[in-house]
Amino acid sequence: MxxxxxxxxxxxxxxxxxxxxxxxxxxxxxxxxxxxxxxxxxxxxxxxxxxxxxxxxxxxxxxxxxxxxxxxxxxxxxxLGTPERPHPIQTAIVEEQALQCGYCINGWVMTAAALLRDKPRATEAEIREGLSGLKCRCGTHLSIIRAVQRVAQAA
CATH class of the missing domain: 3.10.20.30 (Beta-grasp domain)
Incomplete structure (x- = not known):
């Protein structure tokens, strides 16, 4: 039923x-x-x-x-954002060229957006901890972390 x-x-x-x-x-x-x-x-x-x-x-x-x-x-x-007004983490991911295949990026962006909302000036250690558990088979982890740091440093 x-x-x-x-x-x-x-x-x-x-x-x-x-x-x-x-x-x-x-x-x-x-x-x-x-x-x-x-x-x-x-x-x-x-x-x-x-x-x-x-x-x-x-x-x-x-x-x-x-x-x-x-x-x-x-x-x-x-x-989260639109093509005309992307969320800052979406912009930073593009600027850092942090994508390869893009399959996993949904999880990274959604998790990073919440992390940066709660800790706008997150340190690298806080970013790494906040994003732990996410997987990227292409190995773009470091580029993604740089993108999140870019947003945190701009806050």
């Missing part, structure tokens, strides 16, 4: 019908709402590619049931 779930994503309210209210938020965002961010990485909350903000907190959407976020604001990478 289908259950109606209300999701507030990037400032827009959505009502979806699902068979299982324990469906991961990631599946609802991608399959039900047609979003191409966040990404499916590991499905075990170990890589970070699926990170979104729920009430401003970086959350691994691959293991978060939609029932746990119903009625709470969810922000994806698409809701």
């Amino acid at each position: 289908a259950v109606a779930v209300k999701l507030d994503v990037n400032g827009t309210s959505h009502r979806i019908e699902v068979d299982d209210p324990e469906m991961p938020l990631l599946y609802a965002l991608r399959d039900e709402l047609g979003m191409n961010d966040p990404r499916f990485g590991c499905g075990l909350a170990q890589c970070g590619a699926c990170t979104v903000h729920v009430n401003g907190t970086p959350t691994r959407s691959c293991v978060t049931p939609i029932s746990a976020v119903e009625g709470q604001p969810v922000v994806t990478l698409a809701g």
